[in-house]
Amino acid sequence: MTWRTHMCGEPTKELVGEKLTLSGWAARRRDHGGLVFVDLRDRTGITQLVINPELAAEAAELAHQIRNEFVLRAEGTLVARSAETVNENMPTGEVELQVESLQIVSRSTPLPFQLDEENVDETLRLRYRWLDLRRDKLQRNIGLRAQMVGIIRREMEAAGFLDIQTPILFKPTPEGARDFIVPSRLQKGRFYALPQSPQILKQLTMVAGFDRYYQIAICFRDEDLRADRVQEITQLDVEMSFPDQEFLYDVMERMYARIWRECLGIEIETPFPRMTFEEADRRFGTDKPDTRFGLELEDATEVTRGSQFGVFAGADAVRLIRVPQELSRGDLAKLEELAKEWGAKGLAYLVYDEEGEVRSPIAKFLSEAELTAFRGEPASTILFAADTWPATTRVLGALRTHLGRELGLIDDEQFTFLWVYDFPMFERDEDEGRWTAVHHPFTRPTKEWEERFSGDPEHALAHAYDLIVNGNELGGGSFRIHEPEIQSQVFELLGMSEDEQRSKFGFLLDALAMGPPPMGGIALGIDRMTMVLAGEPNLRDVIAFPKNQAGVDPMSGAPSDVTQEQLLELGIQLLEPSN
Ligand code: ASP
Numbered sequence: 001m002t003w004r005t006h007m008c009g010e011p012t013k014e015l016v017g018e019k020l021t022l023s024g025w026a027a028r029r030r031d032h033g034g035l036v037f038v039d040l041r042d043r044t045g046i047t048q049l050v051i052n053p054e055l056a057a058e059a060a061e062l063a064h065q066i067r068n069e070f071v072l073r074a075e076g077t078l079v080a081r082s083a084e085t086v087n088e089n090m091p092t093g094e095v096e097l098q099v100e101s102l103q104i105v106s107r108s109t110p111l112p113f114q115l116d117e118e119n120v121d122e123t124l125r126l127r128y129r130w131l132d133l134r135r136d137k138l139q140r141n142i143g144l145r146a147q148m149v150g151i152i153r154r155e156m157e158a159a160g161f162l163d164i165q166t167p168i169l170f171k172p173t174p175e176g177a178r179d180f181i182v183p184s185r186l187q188k189g190r191f192y193a194l195p196q197s198p199q200i201l202k203q204l205t206m207v208a209g210f211d212r213y214y215q216i217a218i219c220f221r222d223e224d225l226r227a228d229r230v231q232e233i234t235q236l237d238v239e240m241s242f243p244d245q246e247f248l249y250d251v252m253e254r255m256y257a258r259i260w261r262e263c264l265g266i267e268i269e270t271p272f273p274r275m276t277f278e279e280a281d282r283r284f285g286t287d288k289p290d291t292r293f294g295l296e297l298e299d300a301t302e303v304t305r306g307s308q309f310g311v312f313a314g315a316d317a318v319r320l321i322r323v324p325q326e327l328s329r330g331d332l333a334k335l336e337e338l339a340k341e342w343g344a345k346g347l348a349y350l351v352y353d354e355e356g357e358v359r360s361p362i363a364k365f366l367s368e369a370e371l372t373a374f375r376g377e378p379a380s381t382i383l384f385a386a387d388t389w390p391a392t393t394r395v396l397g398a399l400r401t402h403l404g405r406e407l408g409l410i411d412d413e414q415f416t417f418l419w420v421y422d423f424p425m426f427e428r429d430e431d432e433g434r435w436t437a438v439h440h441p442f443t444r445p446t447k448e449w450e451e452r453f454s455g456d457p458e459h460a461l462a463h464a465y466d467l468i469v470n471g472n473e474l475g476g477g478s479f480r481i482h483e484p485e486i487q488s489q490v491f492e493l494l495g496m497s498e499d500e501q502r503s504k505f506g507f508l509l510d511a512l513a514m515g516p517p518p519m520g521g522i523a524l525g526i527d528r529m530t531m532v533l534a535g536e537p538n539l540r541d542v543i544a545f546p547k548n549q550a551g552v553d554p555m556s557g558a559p560s561d562v563t564q565e566q567l568l569e570l571g572i573q574l575l576e577p578s579n
Pocket of ligand 1: 175196197198199238440477521522523
């Protein structure tokens with residue numbers, strides 16, 4: 001017996017008259033008393049089965065029992081549909097299988113939701129993920145992801161990168177999140193940390209002489225979950241010795257071009273444009289600009305020095321965006337609300353009507369020079385942020401993205417890739433009153449900052465780069481510190497004592513003392529890449545078995561309780577029983 005001679009998406013007119021066997025799921029059944037029609041579905045598509053009691057009495061008898069999502073095997077002859085029943089929307093819409101023998105292979109309990117039902121509660125979908133995954137959209141997303149990973153592997157291997165697996169049970173590898181820790185039974189009282197990335201390990205593969213490494217790696221980051229975050233991130237992780245910036249960019253660009261070509265049939269332009277962090281921040285108010293539209297920020301700090309308008313005069317920075325529309329009071333009130341959420345105290349504006357007349361409560365405070373400098377087109381609005389430079393960046397950057405979407409300035413069909421580079425090396429953690437690494441502590445300063453980064457951490461630049469598409473950060477990387485003295489200097493600046501350096505990163509410092517090559521690399525998020533590729537707004541819908549926003553898997557119930565014996569073996573006592 002064969003389960004199938006063809007997949008359900010394959011039967012077309014050319015096969016009419018042939019005997020076919022198909023197996024799959026009953027997607028829909030229509031019982032017309034006599035004739036029974038069943039849409040039989042597998043991963044490749046749907047073929048319509050027709051069961052005629054006059055031609056196959058036994059099959060017709062059985063067909064009445066079929067319910068949605070039963071698994072069936074059908075043998076029969078492929079026939080052409082009559083002209084009025086041809087369905088042009090499906091690839092198999094010109095044919096149907098005239099069933100001669102039918103088998104119900106397996107049955108299904110009543111479904112918690114129908115596959116074609118919209119807006120099913122996500123917890124319910126995750127609880128029955130195996131069903132949810134049968135839907136077209138998820139089949140497509142997961143398929144696209146697999147196709148993409150296949151291309152990535154082929155491109156990386158063609159470029160001479162070796163797939164090297166690194167351990168999951170390891171030691172903390174800082175990427176700015178909290179660690180997941182795993183207790184050790186054999187070494188009671190000690191814990192492994194799950195890697196936030198294989199960063200140190202991939203550097204060690206370079207010290208070990210492997211020259212070019214890659215891995216499709218899972219990274220574990222115990223973060224508070226926001227809508228677009230998961231705790232298990234999959235990334236393409238890459239490292240090379242004797243790094244060459246142009247080579248690295250080129251490999252990535254070639255890979256993306258091929259992914260877009262083979263998965264979407266779209267030619268993307270390479271090389272990708274490049275922009276320094278400073279320029280991105282200045283023009284777009286973000287380190288991940290969506291360059292599909294304008295609405296660029298302008299700096300008005302100079303013009304507003306000594307302004308009669310106190311808010312402008314007293315601010316470190318005054319910046320603006322010009323909106324090509326005469327916004328109403330209602331619009332402006334809504335925008336002000338948003339601006340406040342992003343940390344602004346208010347939202348000053350100038351509205352120019354059709355005649356070019358200005359309407360604004362602040363206009364009377366502004367000098368001729370200011371008004372001339374701001375002068376907007378008729379039917380436009382100027383929005384201001386006056387604050388510290390970073391605060392104006394945050395507010396106007398977010399406003400710009402919001403308005404780009406609201407005003408329909410974004411072409412959804414377009415993909416704009418961009419490299420952003422020369423990031424600051426450190427940022428101040430105001431709560432803790434110390435410096436933290438913007439990328440990670442293994443990132444080297446740019447050439448010009450090598451000698452003096454520790455004297456001026458605020459301005460020091462890192463040899464780091466991010467890859468952006470349509471305002472989404474796909475990932476980033478850097479050239480690494482291979483000199484143990486510089487690495488120690490960075491650790492020290494981050495507030496780590498010598499003892500702490502030894503206990504946390506002694507093995508890295510030791511390795512860097514034994515002939516390390518210069519190295520650099522990058523990591524790119526596979527989940528986010530799939531989202532962009534599939535045009536899928538929900539991160540969890542590009543992952544086969546995701547957890548929900550509370551880090552819980554509604555399907556298996558993980559994380560779950562462990563027995564008292566297990567805890568005892570680990571030498572662990574719970575302060576409070578789990579809830
Ligand atoms: N380890 C970094 C990350 O996970 C990427 C890199 O620097 O290669 O973001």
